[in-house]
Amino acid sequence: MAPIARPTYAVIARTANVSEATVSRVLNGDDSVHPERARRVHEAVEKLGYKKNRVASALASGRTGLIAVVIDDDLSVFSDPFWGTVTSGVSRVLMENGLQTVLMVSPVGSADGGVAQYLKSGEVDGAIFFALHSDALVTKLQKQGLPLVITGTPHSSNDVAFVDTDNFGGGYAATRHLMNQGAKKVAIITGDIGTTAAKQRLDGYLQVYRESGHVPAKGLICEGDYSFESGQQHAKKLIAAHPDVDGIFASNDLMAMGAMSVLQDMGIDVPGKVRVVGFDDSLIAQTARPALTTIRQDVVALGEAAGTLMIAQLNGQDVEPVILPTDLVVRASA
Amino acid sequence: MAPIARPTYAVIARTANVSEATVSRVLNGDDSVHPERARRVHEAVEKLGYKKNRVASALASGRTGLIAVVIDDDLSVFSDPFWGTVTSGVSRVLMENGLQTVLMVSPVGSADGGVAQYLKSGEVDGAIFFALHSDALVTKLQKQGLPLVITGTPHSSNDVAFVDTDNFGGGYAATRHLMNQGAKKVAIITGDIGTTAAKQRLDGYLQVYRESGHVPAKGLICEGDYSFESGQQHAKKLIAAHPDVDGIFASNDLMAMGAMSVLQDMGIDVPGKVRVVGFDDSLIAQTARPALTTIRQDVVALGEAAGTLMIAQLNGQDVEPVILPTDLVVRASA
DNA sequence: AAGACCCGCGAAACCGCTTTCACGGGCTTA
DNA sequence: TAAGCCCGTGAAAGCGGTTTCGCGGGTCTT
Numbered sequence A, B: 001m002a003p004i005a006r007p008t009y010a011v012i013a014r015t016a017n018v019s020e021a022t023v024s025r026v027l028n029g030d031d032s033v034h035p036e037r038a039r040r041v042h043e044a045v046e047k048l049g050y051k052k053n054r055v056a057s058a059l060a061s062g063r064t065g066l067i068a069v070v071i072d073d074d075l076s077v078f079s080d081p082f083w084g085t086v087t088s089g090v091s092r093v094l095m096e097n098g099l100q101t102v103l104m105v106s107p108v109g110s111a112d113g114g115v116a117q118y119l120k121s122g123e124v125d126g127a128i129f130f131a132l133h134s135d136a137l138v139t140k141l142q143k144q145g146l147p148l149v150i151t152g153t154p155h156s157s158n159d160v161a162f163v164d165t166d167n168f169g170g171g172y173a174a175t176r177h178l179m180n181q182g183a184k185k186v187a188i189i190t191g192d193i194g195t196t197a198a199k200q201r202l203d204g205y206l207q208v209y210r211e212s213g214h215v216p217a218k219g220l221i222c223e224g225d226y227s228f229e230s231g232q233q234h235a236k237k238l239i240a241a242h243p244d245v246d247g248i249f250a251s252n253d254l255m256a257m258g259a260m261s262v263l264q265d266m267g268i269d270v271p272g273k274v275r276v277v278g279f280d281d282s283l284i285a286q287t288a289r290p291a292l293t294t295i296r297q298d299v300v301a302l303g304e305a306a307g308t309l310m311i312a313q314l315n316g317q318d319v320e321p322v323i324l325p326t327d328l329v330v331r332a333s334a
Numbered sequence C: 001a002a003g004a005c006c007c008g009c010g011a012a013a014c015c016g017c018t019t020t021c022a023c024g025g026g027c028t029t030a
Numbered sequence D: 001t002a003a004g005c006c007c008g009t010g011a012a013a014g015c016g017g018t019t020t021c022g023c024g025g026g027t028c029t030t
Helices: A009-016 A020-027 A035-048 A054-061 A081-096 A114-120 A136-143 A167-180 A196-212 A228-241 A253-265 A283-287 A299-314 B009-016 B020-027 B035-048 B054-061 B081-096 B114-120 B136-143 B167-180 B196-212 B228-241 B253-265 B283-287 B299-314
Strands: A066-072 A100-106 A126-130 A148-151 A161-165 A186-190 A221-223 A247-250 A275-277 A294-297 A322-324 A326-329 B066-072 B100-106 B126-130 B148-151 B161-165 B186-190 B221-223 B247-250 B275-277 B294-297 B322-324 B326-329
Touching: A009 A020, A009 A035, A020 A035, A054 B054, A066 A081, A066 A114, A081 A100, A081 A126, A081 A299, A081 B081, A081 B100, A100 A114, A100 B081, A114 A136, A126 A299, A136 A148, A148 A299, A161 A167, A161 A196, A161 A299, A167 A186, A167 A196, A167 A247, A167 A275, A167 A294, A167 A326, A186 A196, A186 A228, A186 A253, A221 A228, A228 A247, A228 A253, A228 B283, A247 A253, A253 A275, A253 A283, A253 B283, A283 B228, A283 B253, A283 B283, A299 A322, B009 B020, B009 B035, B020 B035, B066 B081, B066 B114, B081 B100, B081 B126, B081 B299, B100 B114, B114 B136, B126 B299, B136 B148, B148 B299, B161 B167, B161 B196, B161 B299, B167 B186, B167 B196, B167 B247, B167 B275, B167 B294, B167 B326, B186 B196, B186 B228, B186 B253, B221 B228, B228 B247, B228 B253, B247 B253, B253 B275, B253 B283, B299 B322
Parallel strands: A066 A100, A066 A126, A126 A148, A148 A161, A161 A322, A186 A221, A186 A247, A247 A275, B066 B100, B066 B126, B126 B148, B148 B161, B161 B322, B186 B221, B186 B247, B247 B275
Antiparallel strands: A100 B100, A294 A326, B294 B326
């Protein structure tokens, strides 16, 4: 059981021949300590291999050094590699700043479930939300002054700090690419329209149409839900209703794969007859046949941005939302 | 900044008209308190909406209520959906037991890097290791008495608690299936042979051969590294060296996909000419064309088992390793 | 030269819970 | 009935930092 006995301030103070208060000052970067005394403290710390006890520090200061990463896991969202990757980015940045990541994979639900209680009770210094479906909790926590960062654009425009991919730009680029390749009649299979990301990607798609002076024909806009099956199902409907569709932009790779599988089963050549573009540049995009043209987002950077925004807030700085650029990755499918 | 003022033991004690010591006893399940007094305490707690301050509790008791999940992130391992999924399982079980998950995605490396320091300094009550490449740190921590669980079979047979999938059984089932389907000459593309999982899957493969009375021909055993490219590369070599190969068992889906892509490019029919089986039942297995026959492991269960093992250790129970069964998922590729 | 300030520093209170210790009373034992 | 126990309980001492407060001495006014 023995977490090896570690020196305390008492020992450091004695060794450096100063008071514990001074040790605390030095170790917390209070610059009002005489350099010579500070040096002595640092020496003692070095010599004794001292490491601050976070728990004691937390109790006294009220700062726990813990940041919660909350993943609203109504379905097993976390199995989506996306979130894992974002989290690793967050974690890295936080660790570099001496903070730890507390992971909470849980149906967040109401504004006062278990997770809510935990966050409200001051046991973390801040919280980063993923895949948020309701703003109620966020609003509540924000009122309490808990530093918050949201990954993904929130619905309501509280002035919560958030980070997101440029979904609009991505949707625009995907659609524009299809058109540039010669597609005339481009359909979109959106993601769950309850997510802002799906809406923004759709907006990008619409923008291209707007610029082209046309409007997408009835039925070209299909409301999917990010699932493989949804891609299949909408592709079938599309081909039935619009046999002359020659471009499909799916709001994620998985749906793009679903669509492609249907097209191929029907003997429709991709990209010869219909071009397909996905979104995410996930593993399946790379391994697909034909390899999927898609929109890449820098997921790790997203996490890092979230972490950075959190740090900034903890330092009392004002923060602006961060929108990260996307890249069009051209492969065989379009 | 204001984590709303919460009641303390002092208040509870006053309200219930008992001492703080008694409050502590009641709240920690010490049964030596008179039922009537205990009731009063519970009432007060209820009425005041009291929630224990974990930090203070941790300082006084030495138990932080935090379990570290350490992911050795030499490459961005965490972007593998596998780990995210395991983690969600762990997290769920821990939360149900009032513990929090501290995520550390970091190159673990030596036995005394930052992570090591953190773990050694008693700031967590236990640690769960993922994707472990060296046992040095584990051994060290174990000596210090830190409860440990390893996900995946460790190399050295310290008696550390671990959970793993039945890799041997999975490898066996995959190979056996190929044979049952009529394959005569079955190759294997192993994973990074530095991992025990890869070795065990290989052992399963070998076992089938052993039972069949044959030995795999020279060159049928290819040492891959779990990457798509590695699957491609080995498939090429295989076909060149053994044009009559009619079965390939790849140690993960990604390599299986790589292999399939090469076969298809060469005009070799899958499964007509060569049957292919993967491992993991990841998303790409489902979306592949032909859909990939593979070995499914219950990844969430793996995480839950790890969490459960940790809880057991914290309760001072002796624990045995847990090996979870696999399922053969038959799809189109074999 | 005396009063007003400022600065660096230590003593001590404090954060909120846990745990040891000792006390008083009811019971058993001789 | 006296001595010995056991039990439920509260007082108080931590746990290891942080932070307030005030002191002594040097510097700056007037």
